[in-house]
Amino acid sequence: MRRKEVNERSPVRLLEASIHGGLGAGNIAAVVARHGVGKTAFLVGVALDDLMRGRKVLHVSLEEPSERVRSFYDEIFSDLAHERELEDVWRVRLELERNRRIHSYLDGTFSIAKLRDAIYMNRDHGDFHPVAIMLDGFPFADTTVAEIDELRAIAEELDAELWMTAVTHRDDETDENGLPAPVAGLADRIDVILQMAHDTKAVHISLLKDHDNPDVPDLKLALDPTTMLLRRER
Amino acid sequence: MFSDLSKVRNIGISAHIDSGKTTLTERILFYTDRIRKIHDVKGKDGIGATMDSMELERERGITIASAATYCQWDGHHINIIDTPGHVDFTIEVERSLRVLDGAVMVLCAVAGVQSQSLTVDRQMRRYKVPRLAFINKADRSGANPYRVVEELKEKLKLNAVLMQLPIGLEADHIGVVDLVEMRALYFEGDNGETVREDAIPEHMLDAAEEKRNEIIEAASMFNDELLEAALEDNVTSEQIHAGVRRGVLDLGLTPVFVGSAYKNKGVQPLLDAVIRYLPDPTEIENVALDLDDNEREFKVEVDPKQPLIALAFKLDEGRFGQLTYVRIYQGTLKKGDTIFNSRMSRDIRVGRLVRMHADEMEDIESAAAGDIVALFGIDCATGDTFTANRRAVAMSSIHVPEPVIHIAIKSKDRKTEGNVAKALARFVKEDPTFRTRVDEESAETIISGMGELHLDVYIERMKREYNAEVETGQPQVAYREAISRRAEFDYTHKKQTGGSGQYGRVAGYVEPFDAGDFDFVNEIRGGVIPTEYIPAVEKGFRTAMDKGKLIGFPVTGLRVCINDGAAHAVDSSDMAFQAAARGAFNEVYNKSRPQILEPIMRVAVEGPGEFQGAFVRSVMQRRGVIVGTTESEGFVRVEADVPLSMMFGYSTDLRSSTQGKAEYTMEFAKYAPVPAEISEELIKKFRTETDSRGN
Numbered sequence: 034m035r036r037k038e039v040n041e042r043s044p045v046r047l048l049e050a051s052i053h054g055g056l057g058a059g060n061i062a063a064v065v066a067r068h069g070v071g072k073t074a075f076l077v078g079v080a081l082d083d084l085m086r087g088r089k090v091l092h093v094s095l096e097e098p099s100e101r102v103r104s105f106y107d108e109i110f111s112d113l114a115h116e117r118e119l120e121d122v123w124r125v126r127l128e129l130e131r132n133r134r135i136h137s138y139l140d141g142t143f144s145i146a147k148l149r150d151a152i153y154m155n156r157d158h159g160d161f162h163p164v165a166i167m168l169d170g171f172p173f174a175d176t177t178v179a180e181i182d183e184l185r186a187i188a189e190e191l192d193a194e195l196w197m198t199a200v201t202h203r204d205d206e207t208d209e210n211g212l213p214a215p216v217a218g219l220a221d222r223i224d225v226i227l228q229m230a231h232d233t234k235a236v237h238i239s240l241l242k243d244h245d246n247p248d249v250p251d252l253k254l255a256l257d258p259t260t261m262l263l264r265r266e267r
Numbered sequence: 268m269f270s271d272l273s274k275v276r277n278i279g280i281s282a283h284i285d286s287g288k289t290t291l292t293e294r295i296l297f298y299t300d301r302i303r304k305i306h307d308v309k310g311k312d313g314i315g316a317t318m319d320s321m322e323l324e325r326e327r328g329i330t331i332a333s334a335a336t337y338c339q340w341d342g343h344h345i346n347i348i349d350t351p352g353h354v355d356f357t358i359e360v361e362r363s364l365r366v367l368d369g370a371v372m373v374l375c376a377v378a379g380v381q382s383q384s385l386t387v388d389r390q391m392r393r394y395k396v397p398r399l400a401f402i403n404k405a406d407r408s409g410a411n412p413y414r415v416v417e418e419l420k421e422k423l424k425l426n427a428v429l430m431q432l433p434i435g436l437e438a439d440h441i442g443v444v445d446l447v448e449m450r451a452l453y454f455e456g457d458n459g460e461t462v463r464e465d466a467i468p469e470h471m472l473d474a475a476e477e478k479r480n481e482i483i484e485a486a487s488m489f490n491d492e493l494l495e496a497a498l499e500d501n502v503t504s505e506q507i508h509a510g511v512r513r514g515v516l517d518l519g520l521t522p523v524f525v526g527s528a529y530k531n532k533g534v535q536p537l538l539d540a541v542i543r544y545l546p547d548p549t550e551i552e553n554v555a556l557d558l559d560d561n562e563r564e565f566k567v568e569v570d571p572k573q574p575l576i577a578l579a580f581k582l583d584e585g586r587f588g589q590l591t592y593v594r595i596y597q598g599t600l601k602k603g604d605t606i607f608n609s610r611m612s613r614d615i616r617v618g619r620l621v622r623m624h625a626d627e628m629e630d631i632e633s634a635a636a637g638d639i640v641a642l643f644g645i646d647c648a649t650g651d652t653f654t655a656n657r658r659a660v661a662m663s664s665i666h667v668p669e670p671v672i673h674i675a676i677k678s679k680d681r682k683t684e685g686n687v688a689k690a691l692a693r694f695v696k697e698d699p700t701f702r703t704r705v706d707e708e709s710a711e712t713i714i715s716g717m718g719e720l721h722l723d724v725y726i727e728r729m730k731r732e733y734n735a736e737v738e739t740g741q742p743q744v745a746y747r748e749a750i751s752r753r754a755e756f757d758y759t760h761k762k763q764t765g766g767s768g769q770y771g772r773v774a775g776y777v778e779p780f781d782a783g784d785f786d787f788v789n790e791i792r793g794g795v796i797p798t799e800y801i802p803a804v805e806k807g808f809r810t811a812m813d814k815g816k817l818i819g820f821p822v823t824g825l826r827v828c829i830n831d832g833a834a835h836a837v838d839s840s841d842m843a844f845q846a847a848a849r850g851a852f853n854e855v856y857n858k859s860r861p862q863i864l865e866p867i868m869r870v871a872v873e874g875p876g877e878f879q880g881a882f883v884r885s886v887m888q889r890r891g892v893i894v895g896t897t898e899s900e901g902f903v904r905v906e907a908d909v910p911l912s913m914m915f916g917y918s919t920d921l922r923s924s925t926q927g928k929a930e931y932t933m934e935f936a937k938y939a940p941v942p943a944e945i946s947e948e949l950i951k952k953f954r955t956e957t958d959s960r961g962n
Contacts, residue, residue, distance in 0.1 A: 098422060099895030099906055100871070124781055127937065130908075135895035139421065142898045151896075159893070 034117045036085050036125055042117075044254055044263040045082040051252045052225050052243045056196070058164070059189035060244075061181070063173070063216050065199045066229035071236050072198040073097070074261035075229060076167040077109050079196060080133070083165050085125065089132045091152065091163040091193075095143050095170035099135040102169075106133065112260045134161060143171075145183050152187065165194040173199040173215035181222045212241055231258065237266065272569060272637045273547045277346045277594070279363050279396075281387050282373035287403045291373055291528035292336075292347060298460060298535055299338035299345075335581065335592050335623055335639050340538045346639040364391065365662075366580045366594040366639065369515075369545030370398040371537065376410035376436075376525070380418040381873075381930065388423045397515045397546055399522050400425075401537055405433045406440040406527040416523055421899070425521040426514070428485045429478055431536065432471060433525045443525055443533050444471055446479045447504050452536060459531025485520055486510030508543055515544045548637030553596050555652070558609060558659035567597045571635035574598050575606060575655035578662040579647050582697045590623070591642045596662065598655060600640070601633040606653045609661055615653070619643035648696050670702050670715035671866035671911050671935050674722050675740035677711065686735035687712070694725050701725060715745060717935060719915070744912040745866060746949070747938055748815030749824045750859035753778040757831070758851035760843055768838035771796075771847035773804055773829055777855050780826035785809065788828040796832040796844070803841040804829060807848025816856045817863055817946075818953040823938070862940045863949055866911040869894075869936040872921065873904040874929030881924050889913035890942070908936055 034042075049055040056062050066072050073094075080090045094102050110129065114122045136151050138144075148168075155161040166188065188195040205214035212220055213228070220226070226242035236256035243249050253266040282288040337346045348363045364370075370391060374380065391398060400419060402412040412433055419427035432444040434451060442453040444467050451468060455461040467475050483502055487494035490510030496502045514520025524540060526533020549569045555576055556562040567576055575598030583590045593600070600606070604617045621628040623641045634640040647653075652661045678684045691703045691714070702715040716722045719742055729735045757774035773796065780786045787805045796804065805827075812822040832847075870891065872882045876898065882905040886893060891909035914933065921929055941949070 097424070098897040098899075098904065100897070100904075101424060103895060103906075121781055127939075130894065131892070134893070137895070137897035137899075139897060139899035142900065 035120050039113070039117045039119055040082065040085050043082050043085075044265050045079060047265055048079075048252065048254055051240055051250050051254075053246065056194045056225055057244075058192045058194060059185070060224040061185055061188065061195045061197065061222070062225040062227065063197045063199050063219075063223050064227045064229060065201055065213055065216055065241070067201055067203070070229045070231055071256045071258070071261060072200075072229060073102075073105060073169055074109060074256060075227075075238070075263070076169055076196055076198060077106055077261075078256070078263040080165060080167050081106070081110060081113065081129070084129045084132050087128065087132065088164040089162060090134075090165050090167065091155070091161070092133065092135045092167040093143075093148060093169065094135070094137045095139070095168075095172070097137060097169075098139065099137045102135045102137065109261050112262055116260065116262065134159075134163070145180060145187075149187055152191065156191070163191065163193050165196060166191070168195060168197045171197050171199070173197075173219075176219075178219065178222060181219055185222070210241075227252075229256065235264075235266070238263075272549050274343045275346075275547050275637050276343060276541055276545055277348070277366065277368045277548060277637070277639055278541055278545055279348045279367040279370040280373060281364075281370050281391070281398075287375065287528050288373045291371075291401065291403060291534065294528045294531065294534045295347065295538060296336065296338055297458065298538065299340050335641070337622055337639070341542055343542045344638075345538075345541065348639070363580070364394040364396055366578065367394075367396055368548055368551045369541070370396050371541065372398050372400045372521075374400060374402050374415050374419075375407075376402045376404045376412050376415060377407050379411075379415045380422045388425075395518060397518060397544075399515070399524065399537070399540055399544060400427060401533075402523060402525045403528055405436055405525050405532065406438065406530045408437050410436050410440070412436075412523075412525045419521065419523065426485065426519060427521045427523050428482055428511075429525075430482060430511075430522045430540070431525050431533070432475055432478060434468060434471070440527055440530065440532060443536065444468075444475050445536065446475055446482055447507050449475065449479065452533075454532050454535070459534070462535050482507060482511070486514060489513035489517060489519065512544045516546050516550060553662070555596070556661045558661055562661075569636045570597065571599045573636070574658060575600060575604075575653065576660055576662070577606075577653045579642075579649060579651045579653065582647075582649055582693075583641075589644055590621070590628075591645050591647060592623070592639065593642060593653065594639050595634055595636050597636050599633055599635045600653075602631075604655075606655060607657045608647055609652045609654055609659050611647070611651070612659075614657070615645055615647070617642060617645075649699055669745070669935075670700060670717060671745050671868075672718060672722065673713050673715045673743040673745055674726075675706070675709070675711040675713050675743075676726070676737040677739075679736040679738055683733075683735040686733040687729060687737060690725075690729045690733040690735060694728070711740070718933065742915060744910075746818060746820040746941075747823045747864040748817050748820050748861050749822060749864055749940075750777060750779055750856070750861050751940075752860050754855050754859035756851040756855035756858075758847055758854050759833070760847035760850050762843075763838065768835070769840065769843035769846065770833075770835035770838035771800070771840075771843040772833040773844070773847045773851050774831035775827065775829035775851075777852075777859050778826050778828075780824050784823045784825070785812065786826040788826065790828055790830040791832065792830075795834070796829070797834055797839075800834065800839065800841060800844040801829075803844040804832075804848045807845035808852055810845070811849045811852035815861060816853070817861050818949050819957070820863070822861075823864070863946045864938040865941045867908045867936050867939050868911050868914060868933045869906065870909045870914070870917075870931055870933045871904060871906045872929060872931040873902065874925055876901050876903045878925050878929055879903045879905070882929070885917075885921060885924065889917070908939075910939075910941070911935075 064072050064075050080092060083090050092102055134155060184195060199215040201213045201215060207213050208217040216223060216226055220242060224244050228239050228241050229236050236258055238252060238254040240249050240252040255264055255266040257264055280288050280292055335346060335348045348367060402415050404410060405412055416427050416429050419425045430446055433440055434442040434444060442451055444451050449467060451465045453463045453465060455463050483497050486507055487497050487510055490506060490513055493506040493510040496506050511520060511522050522544060524533060524537050528534055553567045554564045555567050557565060577593045577595045577600060579591045579593050581592040602617055602620045605614050606617060608615055620631050620634060621641050621643060622631050654660050678687050694701050695703055700717050704713050706713050714722055726737060726739060729737060753776055755776045759772040760769060762769040789801055808827050812825060815822045886905060886907040886909060889909050890913050891907040893905060893907045895906045897904040921931060
């Protein structure tokens, strides 16, 4: 299959359709799930879709060293290439690597100011203009509205989408809109909220918030727990 | 031979260069009575540790070649494959990982997880090797095993569980607390050979209790019985062992042991752990490829009664002659058997079968599936598969990267030229990433490999083992040339003056080809070029590709399609068509917009956080592209793709710009086009050189 077809048939199209044309530049999405459900795999899936179209992505991890993030991409990409029988795998992989940057901030070394510096350094000295920033492991539980606004400002300035992950815990409560604890108080600051939960067969991804749309559509999207690939749900 | 495979362990000891791996191996051999005396690496007695069989390794205090040795412990048979630590020799590491069933990862209690540990970790994951960790050098000043455990968790993301507590650290390190049996172990006697059990020191009881609970918690994930027992609070040691073992086999848990090999502390309990937690050969699944059935994968059966399948993973030419180390995957290998080398399609008689212990050996009659032994005086190369009944089977091939660096060498003394040739012939067989050839124009001998250090080691070995000193030229990067667009050709080779004539016409097109070096497509219709000449056409293109027109380096990634041509009833010949193809290549090459490719290395630099700027600058100055950075407390790691040609002298620069506080690793990543201005420079240089040679 050619990469264009892989993109056209990508389950990410389904997500885009459900959230009315995609997240949109300058907007923030949060993916909420318990530990170990596959939030990183989801981010990588969305990022690969952009990368496969020749767009640039910045992946920021607060949990894994950059080398591990890279091998995550490598594994999910090779599963994807294998499953879709992608043509020109070698060439596509080279291009993906050129268009992807990974920054890891471990042991609490992360700060929004640092992220901003790194982004501008990449842009101004490395001519790197990402269309999406994947921010994995941001400490939602301790964050403030002001910080989220700061992140939004960065996304707006860069004209990039910002995808973030948020961890929920077993006894976290949900608010009246069905939003789980870490994002409950921030609903008006986040444009799209997704939730991942698994049963014995697959990891189901549901939509909790879609921009300002009052009727949140049903999302028929899942993550295959063995290949970690996104797929449409039957 | 042994009847019970559950009592066999094939293990590797894998680690960073200075973590004391060789000393640990030496101690293991001592405690298992394989050697009578302890020597230290770089020993004062000039003898050196037993595992480093090459003199050079002794001098440098590092292990280059992976010698295999065996020992016995508690009724078990342990084959130890010593693996090299430096990244320039990763082919050796990978080759040994292929034949291991489990590994002991040695870490330094002071330095902890370093960049090389990360590389080795990635290889272990790739080959799914279950492992234990041993935190060595607990006697050194600054030793902190607890921090190393945290690094195992954070940097390598291993579920590391401390199985022992050190009793005293640095100069006070005297023993360990066994957290499963809840006892203290002291190592007494001149060489720590007597293990004395005692009660846990009073002040450590609480910590021991707490750490023991951590083990139970981690291990109960892998053993339901243990989980239930833990809830009822009547856990037995057996249940803990079973849980830890399952966790190790599932690659879900890494038990960590502590000690100091040099000070003879903690080695015997580590041996117990190897037997207790690492898998026997039947617990690891290995697949082979059926060469008669399109390389179909099938599972080998670890059964002495099945037909033989064995892999040659290491050649070694020592004072006994040529030895071939083999891992037997299936069947039985007997002295006097005739076996089949599936790559060479050749029968081989097994004259002598030996079991190796570093530099000494022991003759044996037979060996069975699961074992590692050596064959004597057999002609083969590393990676060859041996089978019974002339069966065409290969153990899945080990990926061999193309060499990326060349150096011209010349004997300092004419008398030793023969020795150089002998040495090169042997190195090529031992190491698939080492190549040698004679340059046609300069008549120089060129050696190629994976990095500067890689070639240095062979140059030194020539001197030491073959008494052949060589002069070396400047290291050269192995460039490639490749076309970047499709172009058509139509070329007629005609020579009809005097004698028999030559005539051949070929037409078609060339285009970039991704999947390999060369692809030849024959679309000739109606026999305008008679079939008998087609191979000559292909050969003509292949020869022309050996030297690109830009800078004389090999052309890669080329597809040639021929779709028209003409032949002459009398004047056409193989030679004429080869010449026509070469002419066509010359004609079409410049039209297809050729470019120069250079090897790009994946470089990882790491060190204290204050050097982040210095790292980024050092990489950018070398035309590097940053692919990732990792910051953690006080520490930063920058990964980048950097052209190999820019990496010469990097270690010196890095040392001076960071006061020796940073280190780096480098691996071949890919080939990529060089920037235009550098390409022009290279072309200019090539032209001047060829002009000065007068052609």
